């Protein structure tokens with residue numbers, strides 16, 4: 001391909017999401033009620049989510065229609081471009097062909113609005129007036145505040161305290177789109193107050209912020225809760241990324257040997273990769289690589305077990321790779337991707353060995369992010385740097401073996417609001433960090449009395 005990028009027309013925006021559940025070679029373990037430890041039903045989720053999203057969560061239909069009002073908003077930035085990273089290939093002097101799908105073109109700067117818009121739409125349809133959520137580095141909180149703003153819904157964001165302090169401009173974006181934001185742990189909820197009593201200086205964690213947002217939604221009639229990753233329907237909304245990428249790869253006259261994405265909760269990875277896995281299930285040779293940080297090595301070192309999605313144990317029990325629901329990542333970690341668990345769908349596919357998982361240190365991922373920025377111009381989000389690094393590792397392996405291969409990765413967002421992390425890297429303030437074995441032991445101890453996964 002001589003073109004640098006493949007751009008589709010607005011008519012080519014996918015009209016259906018792909019639901020991988022329909023094609024799984026083995027069904028997933030059931031989600032359990034935290035009290036009874038029995039499989040939950042749709043009614044158990046009704047206090048938190050509108051029924052249309054609950055239906056999507058448990059649906060076995062392979063394709064789900066995207067309503068027109070959602071497509072209309074998608075048109076603001078979709079289809080997103082697919083780039084051939086020719087300048088990076090040259091800089092690496094590799095025979096590999098590197099492609100990336102760029103999701104940083106959305107107004108919030110990442111893939112997150114793909115599901116935020118869908119979730120806000122279904123909440124609006126159900127008459128919901130107010131939505132609560134958590135956010136780590138602020139990408140999800142900004143995406144949901146954008147979406148709520150479009151649909152005239154109030155939004156309250158619980159932002160992990162360390163990020164609230166370190167990333168003031170994501171906070172400003174959230175306010176610009178009209179949402180309310182508070183640092184978590186906060187004094188606004190029982191869950192937050194309890195953590196503050198025990199650890200007044202807690203830097204917060206996604207697990208704590210989820211507890212606060214869930215409690216807020218569960219205790220008010222006019223409010224529902226929204227999650228930016230992990231759940232089946234969230235991963236499904238992101239498949240517009242991979243469905244577009246498949247059309248674009250076809251126009252480029254290529255097909256990937258390996259598809260790569262970073263994983264926090266798993267949504268951008270799933271979005272790019274699941275539509276390609278449909279081909280893998282049909283016999284297409286393809287590797288899929290999920291990339292996580294060594295300081296939060298859920299897939300590569302966590303046990304696969306039933307655990308809670310939040311710190312205060314308010315969510316259902318789900319079977320997943322987990323570092324324990326009370327896991328708090330080290331504050332020195334600047335690379336994002338800090339969630340203790342992993343999407344049940346991704347966990348299941350890793351367990352079935354359909355997906356590979358790797359973990360990298362933060363210094364190497366920032367080094368690769370900077371190489372990418374110098375070759376391609378775009379400054380990636382620290383989360384996306386994990387995928388960039390894995391793509392570079394694959395390209396260098398191809399150079400060593402002298403074999404060409406086609407690599408496709410998801411550049412899930414730009415890093416314009418993460419420049420403090422880049423400064424820390426340039427000024428030598430970042431250090432590598434691998435999770436000590438005692439933390440893994442702690443995770444095992446914490447979950448040892450939960451039901452075993454069949």
Ligand SMILES: Cc1ncc(COP(=O)(O)O)c(C=O)c1O
Nearest residue numbers: 139229264265266267268412413
């Ligand atoms: C740019 C970017 N990429 C990746 C992630 C990780 O989330 P997920 O694993 O759900 O894609 C985030 C999370 O906020 C993000 O902002």
